[in-house]
Amino acid sequence: MKLLVTGGSGMVGQALQNSNCEAIYLSSSDCDLRNLKDACDIISDYKPTHVLHLAARVGGVQANADYLGDFYFDNILINTNTLEACKRNNVKKVLSMLSTCIFPDVIKYPLTEKQMHSGPPHPSNFAYAYVKRMLDVQSRAYRKQYGCNFITAIPNNLYGENDNFDLEQSHVIPAIIRKIHEAKLLGQEVVLWGDGSPLREFTYSKDLARTLLFLLDNYNEKDPINIGSSEEISIKSVAEIIAKEMKFEGKIIWDITKPAGQFKKPSDKNKIESLGWSQKNYTNLDQGIKDTCKWFLDNYPNIRGIELINEKGEIK
Numbered sequence: 001m002k003l004l005v006t007g008g009s010g011m012v013g014q015a016l017q018n019s020n021c022e023a024i025y026l027s028s029s030d031c032d033l034r035n036l037k038d039a040c041d042i043i044s045d046y047k048p049t050h051v052l053h054l055a056a057r058v059g060g061v062q063a064n065a066d067y068l069g070d071f072y073f074d075n076i077l078i079n080t081n082t083l084e085a086c087k088r089n090n091v092k093k094v095l096s097m098l099s100t101c102i103f104p105d106v107i108k109y110p111l112t113e114k115q116m117h118s119g120p121p122h123p124s125n126f127a128y129a130y131v132k133r134m135l136d137v138q139s140r141a142y143r144k145q146y147g148c149n150f151i152t153a154i155p156n157n158l159y160g161e162n163d164n165f166d167l168e169q170s171h172v173i174p175a176i177i178r179k180i181h182e183a184k185l186l187g188q189e190v191v192l193w194g195d196g197s198p199l200r201e202f203t204y205s206k207d208l209a210r211t212l213l214f215l216l217d218n219y220n221e222k223d224p225i226n227i228g229s230s231e232e233i234s235i236k237s238v239a240e241i242i243a244k245e246m247k248f249e250g251k252i253i254w255d256i257t258k259p260a261g262q263f264k265k266p267s268d269k270n271k272i273e274s275l276g277w278s279q280k281n282y283t284n285l286d287q288g289i290k291d292t293c294k295w296f297l298d299n300y301p302n303i304r305g306i307e308l309i310n311e312k313g314e315i316k
Helices: 011-018 036-046 061-066 068-088 123-146 172-186 205-218 235-245 285-299
Strands: 003-006 050-053 093-097 149-154 157-159 190-193 199-204 232-234 252-255
Touching (some): 011 205, 036 068, 050 068, 050 205, 061 068, 061 123, 068 123, 123 149, 149 205, 157 172, 172 190, 172 235, 172 285, 190 235, 199 205, 199 235, 232 235, 235 252
Parallel strands (some): 003 050, 093 149
Antiparallel strands (some): 199 232
């Protein structure tokens, strides 16, 4: 297997590299996947047999709501061109990563793979959700017409070292880690969005990297497959774990005027467990957050998405 990873400089790509996974790791500086010629050229140059498609423009609740058109435009081009380039160059297998945001807002739990198209997604990030749905549709269309072994996996909420800590672009755990640390530095209280009640499943990036490699060897079906830890926890409890780990003793305020996102998104893992992959393969959330916080403190402020505190003591 000659593996190429798009989005290789992102959190999951870095986790793969740190696990000594031998692959070609592409970043946006190597190739603009929004351009079909560029995408075809780089696949042709490297001639991979397998591709892990992780590249995407991603963001948190606010970014997804504010930049619906931008998120749709960039991601539909990235996905369309990547799969087309792989098809034209006869890549043996492509595994593309989706997101639990693809599932309908009103739905029966737990989320099963077959429910993806049973209703509209949550309105806060519908554009990104539909793009991810279309990534699965394109994969299945190419499989049926051209015989491509293109598969898709649906991870839940991710966190870990080398995440994006930009407050407009980051997901929930990196955003809370940064907010709590900088509030501690400045002697301020922490303001978090919503009321903290939404429930989420969180998966450590190192665990997800191992899961993706497992699927490259063990899954070849046309239907998507749910992956990630089954441990469900409230956002409020996550904030409390982080505050304890960061030794933050200040006040946490929940701003209920801000969006909190979908209330819960538990996903059914029966399919991947039938392949022999179980909850035992995932890091306990407390330990994963502990390791992520340590990495953050060891590397702050030289972290993606963070600028230095200015001379006035303000966080840029």
